[in-house]
Amino acid sequence: MGHTPYNAVTVLRAKFDRWLAEKAEEAGAMIVTGIKVEKVIKEGNRVIGISTGDEEMLADVVIAADGINSFISQEAGLRGEIKLEHLAVGAKALIELPRATIEERFHLTGNEGTAYAILGEATHGVAGGGFLYTNQESLSIGIVMRLDDLVKERVKPPEVLDDLLEHPMIAPLVKGGTMTEYGAHLTGEGGLNMVPQKLYTDGMLIIGDAAGFTINSGLVIRGMDLAIGSGMAAAEAVIEAKKKGDFSENSLSAYSRNLEESFVMKDLKFYAKAPGFMESDRLYKDYSSVVNKLFNKVYTHDLTPKEHLMKVATKSFKECGISMFDLAKDGIMGVRAL
Secondary structure, three states: OOOOOOOOOOOOHHHHHHHHHHHHHHOOOOOOOOOOOOEEEEEOOEEEEEEOOOOEEEOOOEEEOOOOOOHHHHHOOOOOOOOHHHEEEEEEEEEEOOHHHHHHHHOOOOOOOOEEEEOOHHHOOOOEEEEEEEOOOEEEEEEEEEHHHHHHHOOOHHHHHHHHHOOOOOHHHHOOOEEEEEEEEEEEOOHHHHOOOOOEEOOEEEOHHHHOOOEEOOOOEEOHHHHHHHHHHHHHHHHHHHHHOOOOHHHHOHHHHHHHHOHHHHHHHHOOOHHHHOOOHHHOOHHHHHHHHHHHHHHOOOOOOOOOHHHHHHHHHHHOOOOHHHHHHHHHHHHHHO
16 A cells, blocks of 8 residues: 555544544534434424433434444334344454564555455355454454354354464464454445335434445445445435425435435445355355365475366365356356456
8 A cells, every 4th residue: 555546544443433523523513422322203204303211302304323233213114124144243353563563574664554355264164254454553353254144153253253363374463462452243244235225214314334335345345435425425415405494305315316426326236246146155165175275286296297277176176066067157146246
């Protein structure tokens, strides 16, 4: 990441969220923390505020940004119960290391960074993947596993993450570091398939994870940029509604139009087939074994004559129970999805 335009930037949420909150306050927002929003308040069919149990807060428009579970979106009738196959569990650790150590281990200088995407045995055969990326003075490392597969295989995310940290390829990179944060949360995996048909109603909009705005393309998992993009689209719709003094469903439908014109819906539609491709068990169980067998045969020198690479590859696929039809099918699906 040494040259502009940069292809990615890493942020630490603990610092980024605090900075963003300060910017919001500077712009005139009032931030209230440490309370749980229990339900929406309605006047007829229109949402007019939220209840925290003992207190009520009234507003022209409520924007639900309460994460993947978003109980208030369900209560408002904008979203039903999410299917297990559309959810994943993510577990992540933050490991602090001196900046000089990180630069030396990952061959970095200045503000350069490194990101690894990990697929295969890292998730113990469960659909999902692992990740590792550098920050200036820490490493973020974790795994994301689909919830339905996790339940079926009875795998525990903390154990999977511990195994990843001890893997021979990872252990030297985190050696000597101090784990300062550890957490787990649900994330969306369904892409466009889990986005509700309606994202707005009288007096209310839903954005970010609450609206199912996540993308797992198999190469990257995206959520923060979609949350920010949908937040901007919602803000523009509310400003327009405020000018008209009309916060009805019809007026707030401008939110949907704004989303369609932004990268949010365009990218969700572009990667709509990716979740289906990522459901194949072969991606997480068989192909990693094929690669291991293939390179083992290629690089093992046992004084026997070498075979043509195509023949070696064919044998490796056959030993792992993968037919050429399966390989072709997965290849075509991958190209169409990604």
